[in-house]
Amino acid sequence: MTAEGIAAALITPSSSTLFLIAAIILGLIAGLQFILSKRLRTAALRFWASSNLVFCLGCALFAMRDVLPLSAPSVAGSGLLILGIGLIAGGIAAFDGRRPRFGLLFAGPVVAVAMLAVSVAGGDQPAERILISSLGVTFYTLLAVTLLLRLKVHRLDGVQVLCAGVMFLFAAVYLARGVGVYFGVIDPRDPFGGGWARVLALTMAVTWSFCSLFLPLDRAASVDGLTGLFNHKATLSVGQDRLKEALSRNHPLSVLLLDLDHFKRVNDRFGHHVGDQALKAFATVMLRSVRTCDVVGRLGGEEFCIILPLCTEAEAFEIAERLRRRCETELEFVARHRISLTVTIGVATRSPTWDTISSLMKAADAALYEGKALGRNRVIYAGATRSTGEMVPEL
Numbered sequence: 001m002t003a004e005g006i007a008a009a010l011i012t013p014s015s016s017t018l019f020l021i022a023a024i025i026l027g028l029i030a031g032l033q034f035i036l037s038k039r040l041r042t043a044a045l046r047f048w049a050s051s052n053l054v055f056c057l058g059c060a061l062f063a064m065r066d067v068l069p070l071s072a073p074s075v076a077g078s079g080l081l082i083l084g085i086g087l088i089a090g091g092i093a094a095f096d097g098r099r100p101r102f103g104l105l106f107a108g109p110v111v112a113v114a115m116l117a118v119s120v121a122g123g124d125q126p127a128e129r130i131l132i133s134s135l136g137v138t139f140y141t142l143l144a145v146t147l148l149l150r151l152k153v154h155r156l157d158g159v160q161v162l163c164a165g166v167m168f169l170f171a172a173v174y175l176a177r178g179v180g181v182y183f184g185v186i187d188p189r190d191p192f193g194g195g196w197a198r199v200l201a202l203t204m205a206v207t208w209s210f211c212s213l214f215l216p217l218d219r220a221a222s223v224d225g226l227t228g229l230f231n232h233k234a235t236l237s238v239g240q241d242r243l244k245e246a247l248s249r250n251h252p253l254s255v256l257l258l259d260l261d262h263f264k265r266v267n268d269r270f271g272h273h274v275g276d277q278a279l280k281a282f283a284t285v286m287l288r289s290v291r292t293c294d295v296v297g298r299l300g301g302e303e304f305c306i307i308l309p310l311c312t313e314a315e316a317f318e319i320a321e322r323l324r325r326r327c328e329t330e331l332e333f334v335a336r337h338r339i340s341l342t343v344t345i346g347v348a349t350r351s352p353t354w355d356t357i358s359s360l361m362k363a364a365d366a367a368l369y370e371g372k373a374l375g376r377n378r379v380i381y382a383g384a385t386r387s388t389g390e391m392v393p394e395l
Contacts, residue, residue, distance in 0.1 A: 085137060116129055131181065134179075138174050145171070159211055227280055242307055254308040257367075281331060312349065324343055342376065344371040346363075347367060
């Protein structure tokens, strides 16, 4: 091969070579995701690993377009591509704690393959076939982007934004490809518009695969494994972010520190497995008692923290008291054992004296211990005499 030929191959690599390389990379990433899913016990990673295996098979089929009849790898490969993206969307839903809609995930690929098969049987109209596959890819990719941006996280971090951006660009490329071919702007014999467009499309797919590895790792580093709440470090970090925002806009912000009363007796009487169930139940009660913008974290043991943006002293006290009353009723029985668990809550609201997250937490902590001294099962506001609740007898 001449120097000019080598340069041309490097500038515009063949489709078969690109798809074969992508199949190998995606297969390796799928293996990593399956291994990580067992370590982290994350269902989303199993979805994403399955999607990469589907992509791997699809890329392998596309790589054999020069060997097999064109219609076979095109129809099957397009169906696999749409199914793989649907599995990505299902994984994002699972990552968010939702049940994936399997009917929706599999209906699109089946319908697309059926339409593609009809198109091929009717004389194989390339423009029509490419438009069908592009619309399917675009729909499921935009669905994945929507689910990703609606994840229940404290903020859109860099990895999440990068993943969403990669997938949106991927959808835009495929939509432009389908529409361009259908209206005659792009030659259907070269539907990707050149070698660099193929490189871009495959690069986006591989980039998403790598980014998807970071999402569960980031969550594992910031979430308490037992309750699913933010851990100590993440709670302080998010609290600092919320406080900076409140200070810059001169908005109120309140902090609740919570401690379960006589929690040690639950472990001593019924065992740690019942104690763990009680902590999970309490986490559920907290999440149901606050707003979606509030930050709920476990500081350690039976100590918890709730950060309430845009919440005045009176509003914070009302939320805390509602939570305290719910604990009295909803934590009376856990795992068929009568544990009659209650909570003491200290409340502090941002002021010129308490203008850092540490000072707010110290003030709330002082109020919490005052509530403990007064008999537990009550809400105490820092620096004030306001309190509610009833005494919990020592057992």
